[in-house]
Each structure stands twice: as structure tokens, then as C-alpha cells.
Amino acid sequence: MPRMLDVSDAVRAEIGDEEADRLLAGENAPGSYDCTSCRTPGDSEQERTSTVLFVGDETAVLAFAHASCLPSQVVQVTEEQLQGAVRSIGGGTAGSGAAGSAAAGEPQKAVPEQAVLGVTSGLVLIEGELHPALVVEPTSPIVRPGSTGTGDDFLPLLIEQGFMPLTELASVPPVLHGWSVLLAVGQLHAVLQPSASGGQPVAWWQAHQPLQVADSWRAAANKHQQVLMFAAPVGSIGRQPREDLLRESLDKAAANGKLVAAALPLAGT
Secondary structure, eight states, rough: OOOOOEEEEHHHHHHHHHHHHHHHHTTOOOSSOTTTOOEEEETTTOOOOEEEEOOOOOEEEEEEETTTOSSSEEEOOHHHHHOOOOOHHTTTTOOOOOEEEESTTTOOOOOOOOOOOEEEEEEEETTTTTEEEEEEEEESOOOOOTOOOOSSOOHHHHHHTTTTEEEOOOOOOOOTTTTTEEEEEEEEEEEEEEEOOOOOOOOEEEEEEEEEEEHHHHHHHHHHHHEEEEOOTTSSSSSOOSSSHHHHHHHHHTTTTTTEEEEEEEEOO
């Protein structure tokens, strides 16, 4: 039975017409899968599904995602990310969300593991003016791809991308060009980052279902045409029920050297 698959021209060019046609005919495509973006189950027989090709230095891996989460595309990743995922699959880890060989003779099909990121929206007062903010905190430590250590590299990885360390929230952080916050119809959809291949931006964080934001937050975002993104390691901020408590946690994290930030241009309205 043919699957409800989307295979973009970029993916087809990488895997070849023969493999693409087999996927569209349902020969190599899975029925059920775990979405490579939101990590929840999908069914290519019941819902539109995107083919996502992860390409490393030597390995290419085909994965699947809800079309509502990601479009069909080619994503450049490090070889360490791909090989680490292959080792985890070989060790018996289930639910990789990947299937189908994207390279001749490829023995394993896997997809890079993605961190679970908690995202909170709120208004932050800086220099007498309210700014829309997103506060990002992982649910567990983030290690550098390919690393065997047990430390937390979340902030160093973001600093390498251009985020600035903060010791206090005294001024608006500089704009990080190439990154953006996707807001549509009053809902938060994604934080986008530059593509490694130089093409369209890709999702650094994607909401499984668009998140409703407060009217005051959206109004501030439209006024400034940018959103401040703050990021802290696991355990630094927590889920705060009020914006004053959120600000206290941000100030504390900054004072402890555990906060980075950037102003991200607004994409959408």
C-alpha cells in the first residue's frame, strides 16, 4: 500500500530516483515510526510524512517525521552524531524513528538523538522596557556530540553558535543573525538556526503542537521585531509559575555564570 510520503527534490537527488520511487510505492517505508523531530509515534499510512535525510561526512541516514513537524529535507550533521546513534541502536535502544538505507551497504539505520528542551515564554524588563523572552532549559545534561564524558556542554555549544554569556540582565543582548523565532497566527512554532549546507534555516527547537503565547507577549514581539532567548543548564531555572519568579531565576543563573542569551529576529507575526 502506498505511503503518504513527501520526498523533496533535495532528498531525491541524494538517494536516487530508484530508491525514492521505492519509498513512494511503500516498499522501503515504515508503517509506523517515531518522528525524528518531536519523538512521538507517526503512521505513514494515515498521515502525511516527510523523509528527512541526515548526511554526515561518510554516512547518510534516512529518517521520518510528521509533515507538520518538518518538511522533507537534507540535514547536514557531524559523522560523530550519526555513528553515536548507530552504536546506540546496535546496543538495543528502541524507537530510533529511522528506516530505509540511504547508502549502499549501510548496515544500520539510525537518527541522531535530540535533547529534550523545556521552553518557557515570558516578558522580561530590561532598561525600563518589557521584552518578549524565551527561556530554554534542557531536562538533562547535554554532552558534546561524539563525547564520552559526563559533563554538560549545553552553554559552550551555544556560545560557539554566537550566544553571549551574561553575568547580569542589565542590557539587551546583541542580535544573533541567521537565527530567528517563528511565530504564526499568535502561536510559537520554532526556533530556527542557519542550515549547515547554507540553504533554508532549520529548526533548532520545534514545538510538537504550536504553543499559544499571551497577547502581551505577542504585542511586545511585534513591537521589537525580535525575541530574547535565554538558555541555562538543567536545574538552573525550573518551571516558574510567574514572570517575577522567572526573572529571579534568570538573575540568579546569570550571577552564577550559568546563562547565555541572544536577541533573535522575529519570523512571522
